[in-house]
Amino acid sequence: MMDYQVVGKKLSSRLSELTSRAEAIEEELRSPLDADSSEQAVDLADDEALAGTDEVIRQEISEIRAALLRIENGSYGICSVCGSSIGHARLDALPTATRCINCA
Numbered sequence: 001m002m003d004y005q006v007v008g009k010k011l012s013s014r015l016s017e018l019t020s021r022a023e024a025i026e027e028e029l030r031s032p033l034d035a036d037s038s039e040q041a042v043d044l045a046d047d048e049a050l051a052g053t054d055e056v057i058r059q060e061i062s063e064i065r066a067a068l069l070r071i072e073n074g075s076y077g078i079c080s081v082c083g084s085s086i087g088h089a090r091l092d093a094l095p096t097a098t099r100c101i102n103c104a
Contacts, residue, residue, distance in 0.1 A: 004071045004076050004077065005071075007067075007071065007076075007091070007095055008068060008071045010095065011064050011067055011068055011071075011095055011096075012068065014060075014064060015061060015064045015065065015068070018057050018060055018061050018064070019061060021057055022054060022057045022058060022061065025050050025053060025054045025057070026054065028047075028050055029047055029050055029051065029054070060096075063096040064096060066096070066098075067095060067096045070098075077091060079098070079099050079100040079103050080098045080099055080103075081099050081100075081103035082100065082102070082103050084100050084102075085100070086098075086099070086100045086101075087100065087101060090104075
């Protein structure tokens with residue numbers, strides 16, 4: 001049987017790291033544009049890339065929070081489609097998995 005408390009601690013640590021990164025990105029995105037129009041173009045391109053990164057980070061944050069909730073309520077490791085156990089190897093590789101390999 002997999003020790004889900006260990007998984008929970010790893011997920012919590014990752015959540016903390018991602019939350020810090022997301023906050024730093026938000027702060028960067030809120031910073032005013034440079035007065036120089038050529039610098040503004042560079043800043044806007046950078047902001048677009050940061051916004052994309054922020055979106056990916058926020059999605060992972062959401063998945064981690066959902067996994068932590070499943071650990072808390074006892075449904076972690078159970079396929080949301082068929083109700084079978086999600087394999088340990090799959091959970092090791094993707095701790096936020098909600099479906100077994102057959103349903104994925």
